[in-house]
Amino acid sequence: MITVHAPDGVGDVRTGDDLAALLLPLVELADGDIVVVTSKVVAKAEGQVRASTREAELPGETRRVVARRGATTIVRNRLGLTMAAAGIDASNVEPGHVVLLPADPDASARRLRTALAERAGVNVGVVVTDTAGRAWREGQVDIAIGAAGVLPLESFAGRVDGYGNDLVVTAPAIADELAGLAELAGGKLAGRPFALVRGRADLVMPVGEDGPGATSLIRPEGRDFFGYGAREAVLRALTGRPEDRTPFGAPADHEEMAAAIAEATGGVAVPDGEGLTVDGADPTALAALAFAFGWTVEAADRGITARMRPLTP
Structure with missing residues (x-):
């Protein structure tokens, strides 16, 4: 059975805050748990808040423009992610300020995993999430932009289904699925930036192995069918x-x-x-x-x- 719990009581996160110290009093961690945390609080703790606007920060966060429609600009950002406004966020932050994405979300996930292991003595996986839109679909979902101790992608290539059909390209994006599950529990406006997923210890890697990170989910330039609008x-x-x-x-x-x-x-x-x-x-x-x-x-x-x-x- 899989369970997900998003604890209350985190409060407003500011530059220099210790995320492990904020989380540990709120949950009882066990080996095989997966901690999912929003990029917003990771970025805030790491000092990625700017007294600025999306428009002013966008050029520095942009690798190239993918599409523009009116006031909306979709870009491939400095992390390689394709997002509206490069993932720069003006919500849940003081007026006149914006929050950039973490400088290196995979590294952020690794640091949190290490801190939780050292202080709680447990082997957990960590996923850092952000909200993104999707081509062809209305609405947004949370996706993984950082990961440590969890394989982001599971390949079924070479296996067969129950009817004997070969599986050639089936590859569940596990880290994204965990991100979406955690968002259902945490919500957007409830002030619950952490979620604890339990019941999939098989997805958590051994101590000392962090895996390739969520960066491995990003298709290299030229391999995506939809490189431009x-x-x-x-x-x-x-x-x-x-x-x-x-x-x-x-x-x-x-x-x-x-x-x-x-x-x-x-x-x-x-x-x-x-x-x-x-x-x-x-x-x-x-x-x-x-x-x-x-x-x-x-x-x-x-x-x-x-x-x-x-x-x-």
Whole structure:
């Protein structure tokens, strides 16, 4: 049986507060427990509160912009997470202030795990959470942005289901599931930033092994199918700046590239050694397609004929 308990009595967390000291009087920890804590209180304790605004702090927290819609900016932030406003939060903080995400949530999780082990003599896992939206879905959920002593991802590849079907890509994001479970108990407005999950000791790693952290759940640039918003992808392809290429992913194969040329331009692409020779394609459209699909246009004759080749992945 799995149980989750979010204790009352934590109070307002400020810079320099000892999270282990705040938690231990409120719970009785046991080996195999998993402590889940919101990034908000971790960040507050670590001094990530700024007398500022989201708009002022956003550039420093942004690695690249993924999409903009009105006042909303989705970015890939300095931690590699894709979030609205880079995860900068103006809730549950004094007016005129914002809270940035912890500098290194995995390291934060490791420090808390170590402190709990030293003071309570228990081997527990720790998950640090934050709230994020999801593509295609309304609402937000809590996800893991830091972890220690818990494997964030469990791979079922190579196993078979009850009908004998091979499981190829099934990989539950355990740390995210724990984050969502803890949020149900803690709530957003109840002032309960810690949750204690009990009943899954099998997920907790041995003493001295912290695991790869929640960073391992972040897809590397270029492997996500949705590296840009729809409008932004068009703009990046048309402008064709080399630094914008990576999120489009690995080069398409010859067949996919030829089909895209035919569909978008009406041009005809014929295999030519390692590349393609293209007739009848508008040069602007062809250049944008090449950029988006990981190819390059080597030569063009007034948009009538072009020689193309895939870039080296």
